Amino acid sequence: MRAWTKLAVPLVLLLVIGACSQSGSETEADVFAEFQEGYSALETTEEKVQALEEFARNHPNNENTADVVSGVAYYRGEELGDIDGVYTFASSILDLAADPEVRFGIGVETAKAAVKVGSEFELESIITPLEEVRALTYGEHLSVMETAVELEAWDLTTQHAEQAVPFATAEQFRADYPDRDYTDEEIAERGANRKTLVASYRGWGLYNQGQVEEATDALNSACTDTARSYVGVPTNDSCRYLAAISLEAENSERAIELAAPYAIMAHDETALEIVKNAYSVNGGTESGFEEFLWSARLEQARTIDGFTATHYDGEAFELDSMQDKVVLLAFWFPT
């Protein structure tokens, strides 16, 4: 879920706060609520980008500005394709921001943009000031790990993975989301997912620091324990990291086995590269590769047995009724 969509929730809250505040000085929350009102009427991408950028420039220390910058990253970056512009813009807002908490959020967006344009970014400059104010949350450690991996800042990757370990539990997950309606099973699952995700980053960091044995141990556990989607794709990159290590250790069959689910069912380009390399190391030819991929795809394919749902007129629907057809089964909810 894009960070930008999270704004929908605070919007309602802030509009309420805005409506209840006393007259006189405008709070930062009021300012954002006002902005949101105008923003929701905008239609074109260009208009949205302009409004978002203006808000960030005028209110660089507002607690919502990091999300606003994330919105710019999406609209200017992905929709308009102007990645350089995103980097320049995010950097400029970071220069204006003084509050360590706000700087952290904006800094993460700037770091992501830096990666995309091939620039460096000093993550310490946004981490240390925040650590002086308070301990980082799980989410913040995660943001550091994610961006540190892309920036190849391996010390930071392992440091923050190790600091995140105590947060990677079901109890902590529940504590982080006290108002959400999760079942005990869901909480246990989320806790386990945190654990394997953190172990995955830690392992990859260690490997790149030259600690091959410890790394392989951590990644083997994570890959074995990780949850997988219905179609077999692991929910983190642990198995793909192991695949890269296997490839380097010239174990091409293992590399293919580990990377294939990501490459085939998740459109993962990195994994596809690993599979391709392992395949050619194993003696495969370029022309044979497409065929190889296709048969791997068929081999991994799962069926759906007896899926049923309800038509809007109350009649039962059975997926089996569409035997012999090619079916696009899509899951959605009305936003």
Next chain:
Amino acid sequence: MELPRLQPLWEEYKEQGFEVVAVEEERDTERATQFIEENNLTYTLVENGESENEIVRSLFGVNSFPTSFLIDRQGRIIYAHVGFEKGDEEKIEKEIQSLL
């Protein structure tokens, strides 16, 4: 991918044996039927059920939306798409063509 865009896709390939089934996961009947009407969607749209073998989350562990599975004539999930990014529509159309 966005539901309205599935309508022309379905219309183009339905004669060749292509079906679209959109499952609304949260049972928000009012919002869903309104959306369907506003967008003139005529492919198969259904509501997630309540019994064990219907609940999308527990069956498929689907936590990200939109999620879609492209199923071949032998009932196998050949392609999966999670989320929606630019360029996904062309990918999906190619994948459909390859299975028809």
